[in-house]
Amino acid sequence: MMRTAFAALLLCLASGAVAQSPGRLYDQEEIGELLYGVRQELAEIPEVGWNAYVLDHETGNSIFARADLYRAAGDGDQSLGKERLAMVQFLNRIYLNDLSIGDTLVLPTHLGLDPRAYAPFPRRYEGAAEFDKLFIIDKGVQAWAAYENGDLERWGLVNTGAIDSQTPAGRYNFNWKELDRISTLSPPGERWRMRWVFNFYHERGIHVHQYRMPIGEPASHGCVRLITDDAKWIYDWAEPWRTTAGTGARGLASANGRVLEQGTTVLVLGDGEEPVDGPPARFEWNGDKPSLRVVDLPAHPYEVPPGTDQQRTFDRKRRQAAATS
Structure with a gap:
């Protein structure tokens, strides 16, 4: 479970694209568990790409749109998907129940990797x-x-x-x-x-x-x-x-x-x-395509x-x- 949960944390590193939840604090214990649950050899970590996911549903209902998101993240299992997505809220000032039609999430192309894959x-x-x-x-x-x-x-x-x-x-x-x-x-x-x-x-x-x-x-x-x-x-x-x-x-x-x-x-x-x-902007956008903003050392x-x-x-x-x- 923890292997897929960390990457799910990073589903929304782009700030300003989703509903904001100001004034809340990180759950430090939960973040620690998810950040450091997986360790790989650096050379074996694959490159990660990023895609935009826009919440939408034919009914215009945000609850149904979130349910679609949870099923997508959980490979068809809505409960599992919501669990995998739990820490998105802490990394980018969003809470899952605050997500609405039209909000944009950024999803990694690979889940469950060493956290350095998403650095x-x-x-x-x-x-x-x-x-x-x-x-x-x-x-x-x-x-x-x-x-x-x-x-x-x-x-x-x-x-x-x-x-x-x-x-x-x-x-x-x-x-x-x-x-x-x-x-x-x-x-x-x-x-x-x-x-x-x-x-x-x-x-x-x-x-x-x-x-x-x-x-x-x-x-x-x-x-x-x-x-x-x-x-x-x-x-x-x-x-x-x-x-x-x-x-x-x-x-x-x-x-x-x-x-x-x-x-x-x-x-x-x-x-x-x-x-x-x-909130910092951790992604750059070329049209509707996001890419990770990597620090220029x-x-x-x-x-x-x-x-x-x-x-x-x-x-x-x-x-x-x-x-x-």
Whole structure:
């Protein structure tokens, strides 16, 4: 069941084409189960195409049109089809019962594949081949990707900073991490609890962390929100910095020392285009034919401008080392 359910999640990655359900939150546990239920060798994952499905019925009745959709998704079994389609609502701010005549869904040509088949990131990033690990956040598609030696290892969803508190683009490194932290921006009388916190911009206190996530759109005060499974995975996968006060695994206390070795490189992409305000557009359309919007990565990660003095310092060290080698 889980093998077909994940691809069904992606039946409507195109935003704005269907009835919107604002103000609702991702069911993080359910998304985690569906995102990571299938694993294949990267080279064995087939290419996926996309087709538009327009809800219609000769009676003009939306209930009958949804029933036709469920039967199509369930190979004739309406109950199975509705189950397979359950997570469409969480990925694109739609709820199945909100769908009406004329709403457009985007269906993948293959179901039940490794989730990397549906990633809005290239499966191979040649420019990052020299990086053991590279972490990328793209504000345009509101998603993240983890690469190992240039191969896509995993990807997921994010909420970056809202329109009036955008997450700054640039090149960073993971610094210190803490399992549990209360946000310094918590208002009086409230405690905004962040879990599996991994900082990448120490001076401004910007991290990736688990938190509640409105469906599909930027929402934070500058940090990057993740679902629980992703926050846990990144916390264990990425490397923290090493300073004279210890490694970043010691938490904020490690910031009291001088940086000896940077952590995993982090790229925040998405400036140079209109700020995301509302659900991201993950598909491009040529007439009535949709295609997945794949993030255009820089030729090399170091082409992304440094975002902090830490990056500029280590850039100078790299240039000096290259000049003397």
